[in-house]
Amino acid sequence: MAGTSSSIVAGLTAAAVGAIGLLAYQASATVPAGPGKAPASASPLAKVPRDRRNPLALPAMSGSGERVVYAMDDDRVWLVSDHNRVLRTFGVRPGSVDPLPGAYVVTSRSNAVTGTDGTPIEHVVRFTSVDGVTIGFSAAVDQNAAQVPDPMVRTGGIRETRADGEAMWMFATIGVPVIVMR
Known part of the structure; x- marks a missing residue:
């Protein structure tokens, strides 16, 4: 019985460490490169066409959300x-x-x-x-x-x-x- 409990604890520990590693990787992929740097996923945005009828309109391809x-x-x-x-x-x-x-x-x-x-x-x-x-x-x-x-x-x-x-x-x-x- 003691051997079975040790195996279960070892398995749960390995699963937890793996889950933490995955979450850490996902979090690091979304953090900016640091102050003064664009995030790694930022790609230069080319000049996008503006709405000529409404020059104050939000530019196309400016993203979504807040x-x-x-x-x-x-x-x-x-x-x-x-x-x-x-x-x-x-x-x-x-x-x-x-x-x-x-x-x-x-x-x-x-x-x-x-x-x-x-x-x-x-x-x-x-x-x-x-x-x-x-x-x-x-x-x-x-x-x-x-x-x-x-x-x-x-x-x-x-x-x-x-x-x-x-x-x-x-x-x-x-x-x-x-x-x-x-």
Whole structure:
């Protein structure tokens, strides 16, 4: 009887270890490569055709489910619900460094900091970095300040109005997907 109990325990232990290994593998396949990196499954998105009758329409092939969609060529962002409904869309002013097209997730947030260009900013939502330059959405605290970018300063801040920045802040929490397209 003692030998049978040992065999059962050994079998259950082996099954549990195998199940944990499988779950660990599946989990690692869905984790982003790390801050500043696109997930391994992210493939560059080619420029997709826009709806010429409705230029504010969500771009085709931008994914599904809850996400932030950023179209670099249009300088436009869409906040999309988990039911694929556009909750808000707005124009943005990008920094001098663009992210690569692909799929990311929000990796960090700051309520208020100073941008790399020296501008006080708020509602900072970061999702990647390029060559050491952090890329994220933010709003300048003083919307009336002269905001002529210094061509000598490499910035990754994608600037939005304060109202749009607050909407982004409420929507884009840590882990929310960010889809970047041309």
